[in-house]
Amino acid sequence: MTDVTPTKTLDVCGKICPYPDMNTMTTLKKMEKGEILEVLLDYPLSVERMPRNLKKQGHKLLSSEQLDGPNYRMLIEAHGLK
Amino acid sequence: MGAVVTGLFVGVLFGFILQRGRFCMNSAFRDAILMKDNVLLKTVFVALLVELIGFSIMDMTGAIAINPKPFWWGANLLGSFIFGIGMVLAGGCASGITYRVGEGMVGSITAVLGLSLGGYITAAGFLKPFKANLQAATTISGADGSALTLHGILGMDYTTLALIILLVVLAVWYFIARKNGEEYEVDKGWGWVTTGTLVGFVGILAFPLSAAAGRNYPLGITAGWINIVKKILNPAEVSLDWLGMLIIGIVLGGLVAALIAKEFKFRVPKPLVLVQTFAGGLLMGFGAVTSGGCNIGHLLSGVPQFSLGSILAGISIVLGAWAASYVMFVLPQKND
Numbered sequence: 001m002t003d004v005t006p007t008k009t010l011d012v013c014g015k016i017c018p019y020p021d022m023n024t025m026t027t028l029k030k031m032e033k034g035e036i037l038e039v040l041l042d043y044p045l046s047v048e049r050m051p052r053n054l055k056k057q058g059h060k061l062l063s064s065e066q067l068d069g070p071n072y073r074m075l076i077e078a079h080g081l082k
Numbered sequence: 083m084g085a086v087v088t089g090l091f092v093g094v095l096f097g098f099i100l101q102r103g104r105f106c107m108n109s110a111f112r113d114a115i116l117m118k119d120n121v122l123l124k125t126v127f128v129a130l131l132v133e134l135i136g137f138s139i140m141d142m143t144g145a146i147a148i149n150p151k152p153f154w155w156g157a158n159l160l161g162s163f164i165f166g167i168g169m170v171l172a173g174g175c176a177s178g179i180t181y182r183v184g185e186g187m188v189g190s191i192t193a194v195l196g197l198s199l200g201g202y203i204t205a206a207g208f209l210k211p212f213k214a215n216l217q218a219a220t221t222i223s224g225a226d227g228s229a230l231t232l233h234g235i236l237g238m239d240y241t242t243l244a245l246i247i248l249l250v251v252l253a254v255w256y257f258i259a260r261k262n263g264e265e266y267e268v269d270k271g272w273g274w275v276t277t278g279t280l281v282g283f284v285g286i287l288a289f290p291l292s293a294a295a296g297r298n299y300p301l302g303i304t305a306g307w308i309n310i311v312k313k314i315l316n317p318a319e320v321s322l323d324w325l326g327m328l329i330i331g332i333v334l335g336g337l338v339a340a341l342i343a344k345e346f347k348f349r350v351p352k353p354l355v356l357v358q359t360f361a362g363g364l365l366m367g368f369g370a371v372t373s374g375g376c377n378i379g380h381l382l383s384g385v386p387q388f389s390l391g392s393i394l395a396g397i398s399i400v401l402g403a404w405a406a407s408y409v410m411f412v413l414p415q416k417n418d
Contacts, residue, residue: 014349016173016189016359017109018116022411044185044345045104053117070345 004062004075006038007031013042013071020046021053024076028059033080036062042070050074085295089324092291093331096284096301097181100332101339103277106178107377108169111403116411121274126381128278129285131251133300133386136286138244146289148240149298150389151374153230156220157213161373162380162395164365166402169377170410171362172196176303176376179363180329184336186348189359196363197370198307204371205308213372232388243388285382288328295324302379303329304370373398 010027012020020041028037041047047064054061058079065073099105103125110122140146169175172193174182179197182190203209224230233243272280289300306325313320322330340346351359370376373395375384381399384392 014351016187016351016355017106018112018173018411021117026415042347042349044343045106045109048104049109049113049117049119049121052119052121056118068344070347 004036006075007035009038009040011040012046013040015041015043017043017045021050024050025053025057028057028076028078031078031080033078035078035080037076037078039074039076041072041074044070047072085291086322086324086327088291088295089327090331090334092284092288092301093328093333094335094338095287095331096177096281096328097184097332097335097337098339099277099280099284099335100177100181101185101336101345102343103272103280105277105281107175107381107399108173108178108403111166111400112170112407112411115404116407125274125278125281128275129281129382130386131248132279132282133285133382134244134248136282137289137300137386138241140286140289142241146293147298148387150229150231150387151380151384151391153222153389153391153394154217154220154374155222155391155394157217158220158373158391158395159398160216161213161369161371162398163369163402163405165369165373165376166399166404167406168200168362168365168367168369168402169399170403170406172359172366173362175378176366176370177332177378177382179359180303180307180332181336184333184338184346185340186346188348188350189355192356193359193363193366194307196360196365197304197367198311198363200364200367201304201308201371202311202367204368205305206312209368216372217374230390232390232393234388235390240388244386281382285386292324297324299379300383301328302375302383303332304367304376304379307367308371369402 010024012023020043024039031037051061054076060077062075062077067073105125106122107126110126113119114123137148141148172179173189174193176197179190179193183194204213222230224234233240236243285300292299302325306329309323309326310329313322313326374391375395377399380392380395385396
């Protein structure tokens with residue numbers, strides 16, 4: 001899954017609750033269907049909560065990969081609500 | 083020292099569980115409207131039910147005597163509403179920002195500084211007269227001067243009402259869960275049943291241990307931070323009490339859990355966000371002391387004792403959190 005080339009990268013490391021989730025959802029809303037968003041995050045609660053909400057919003061979580069410690073890299077395929 | 087050391091032990095346990103379970107009432111209430119995500123809300127309910135069982139058994143057997151907080155309707159309404167707004171700005175409830183200090187969240191460090199300062203000036207500083215007057219002017223107590231409780235108003239004893247509520251809630255839950263075909267989902271962390279049960283057990287454990295140290299009440303956060311501030315200002319005369327030890331324990335427990343899970347990292351948000359979490363903490367400290375408790379003192383510890391003041395404070399915290407979440411997160415999205 002990691003060989004997919006992301007259309008866009010969003011770095012939400014260091015952000016406080018719930019901005020990692022909110023910024024990801026807002027960015028995904030503005031993307032075309034099938035475009036890939038790469039999200040870099042380091043907030044444990046969001047790592048667990050995000051998959052549930054992506055599913056609810058119709059976006060497809062391609063992968064959630066632990067880089068080191070709390071740092072994660074997610075690849076998400078936008079649903080294209082635009 | 084002596085009996086207060088158990089506060090440290092309970093705190094380490096509490097902090098560890100909070101970190102592993104990602105337990106946060108700010109997220110619980112906010113996410114329910116913001117993301118329609120109820121996982122943490124369910125965790126809170128499980129914790130309350132477990133406490134209800136434990137408190138009533140201990141009260142019945144004489145291990146503890148329940149000690150509900152007084153009903154100050156004006157102070158409960160205003161203080162807790164402001165507390166609810168504050169926790170959304172701070173990015174966490176009182177217990178949430180405390181354990182996240184141990185995770186290395188710098189935004190939470192500034193938030194607890196705000197909470198401690200806001201709490202201190204309201205408990206012992208220039209806002210003390212305002213708080214005291216509001217509490218006194220809006221007190222309603224029972225005929226014998228006791229705190230108003232739900233079981234008191236209904237003319238029942240505590241254990242009977244606890245049993246009735248437990249049976250009703252479990253029955254309703256069972257039918258709803260069956261109707262929705264709800265699954266018990268476990269992610270990478272702990273699931274909501276596990277976390278809720280463990281948080282409830284910490285609340286049960288805290289009650290007799292805190293009572294043995296001369297403070298007949300289960301968990302609390304804000305008064306613990308204020309105790310630490312007083313100790314720092316006057317190290318010779320003030321000693322750390324059970325709650326002060328609890329706070330140190332929560333930070334340590336959160337740190338240990340984060341280190342074991344390799345989740346410790348200094349996370350530094352933008353300077354403006356640090357100002358925001360500090361301001362949120364100030365509002366939380368003012369609100370908690372005015373209302374006589376934060377989300378832990380009122381919601382987690384007071385609601386299962388059926389204190390009317392705690393129930394009103396709990397509702398007010400949720401409304402404050404929803405109002406702030408709406409303004410901060412829902413409105414900006416609508417304008418997009």
